[in-house]
Every structure is written in structure tokens, then in C-alpha cells.
Amino acid sequence: QSALTQPASVSGSPGQSITISCTGTSSDVGTYNYVSWYQQHPGKAPKLMIYEVSNRPSGVSNRFSGSKSGNTASLTISGLQAEDEADYYCSSYTSSKTNVFGGGTKLTVL
């Protein structure tokens, strides 16, 4: 049950696009299309942003998009806004019927 690998931090200027990667293995990300992404602001509960690799829940801005290639999933945020500054976590279902999260990525909007 090793954590998925995410970059510790990414940054971008308002209006730019950024991409956060999430690397797993053939036992999780590589096999299952059950990759989710969560946004967490300081002191708040996480919020679902993307589910099943590329689906957005109702109410989530279309500036957020997800994709997957092999063992790596990605979250892209376009048209960066100040309120996007937060921690982002990926998660995947695994072959052990458990879930695993990434270590988290701190997004800074410059």
C-alpha cells in the first residue's frame, strides 16, 4: 500500500495552466479508472474535483480536467485563479480492494 507519487509543489501565475502528476503502479492507477482528485484549503475538509480519471462533479469549474496514461494520472488547471491555491491529492482504487492517496501537492498562485 505505497502512496502514489505527486510533486510536493507546483506554481503558476494567474491565467496560466498547470499540471499535477500522480504516479502509481499497475496495481492501482495503471489498471483501474478509479482515479480521483481532491482539493483542500487550509483547515478545511477535502473536496472532490475529479472522479473516474476525467469526470467533474456538478459545480466544479470546467477549468479543472483530468487524464491518465499508463501508471500516471494528471490534473490540469487552466486559467489559474487565486482561489485555486490549495493542496491537491490524487487517489486510486487498488487491486487489494483498498484505496491509496498521493502525498499531496501544494499549488501556489504567484
Next chain:
Amino acid sequence: EVQLVESGGGLVQPGGSLRLSCAASGITFSSYWMSWVRQAPGKGLEWVANIKEDGSEKYYVDSVKGRFTISRDNAKNSLYLQMNSLRAEDTAVYYCARNRVRLDPWGQGTLVTVSS
């Protein structure tokens, strides 16, 4: 509106026990898998356990197997986490969340502190 409210957190000594509860409203609770996720202070999210709609399947992260038990009472729209043999490394905010892989929504969390 779907709402999940955790309770039961607090300060407990190493080796002690605690039972967390999660009260659900605004959903047909018995129709969903439910999950527990924790977050140690200043650290990332860690999935802890989940339970099938009827309680017939339960899965745990290795670090809590044999010490934690997830359960539910569909008549009371409630999810539970019985935590025994607590260790300092179990100190965290514990969140409940609806579903198995698409965790949404989340409760506000309850803080568990394991310390002497």
C-alpha cells in the same frame, strides 16, 4: 443537502480506545459504501477503511488492521470506527466520506490525539 458529521474525537493515552461516529443526513445512507480517511497534523491524507452498503465487506489500510474496526448502523444512518490499541502515530483528524472511490462529500473531521 448531504451532510456528514463526525464526533467522538479527543485525547487518549497510548494503548487506549476510542469510538468515532459519523452521522449522515440528506442521503439514503444504506445505498452507499462509506469510508474513513485520516490526516496527521501537517501531513497528507491517508485512507483508513471502508465498508459496503450492508456491512458485509470491510477493508483496512495495513497499519490499522487488527486494531480498528469499521461498522455501520443503517437504521441510525451512522458510521463508526472503533479504534483500539491506539498509538501516537494514530494522531490525526479523522474524516468520514460517502462512497468507496469517489469520496464525496466529506465531513468536517474530528481530531484524535494519542498522547500521555
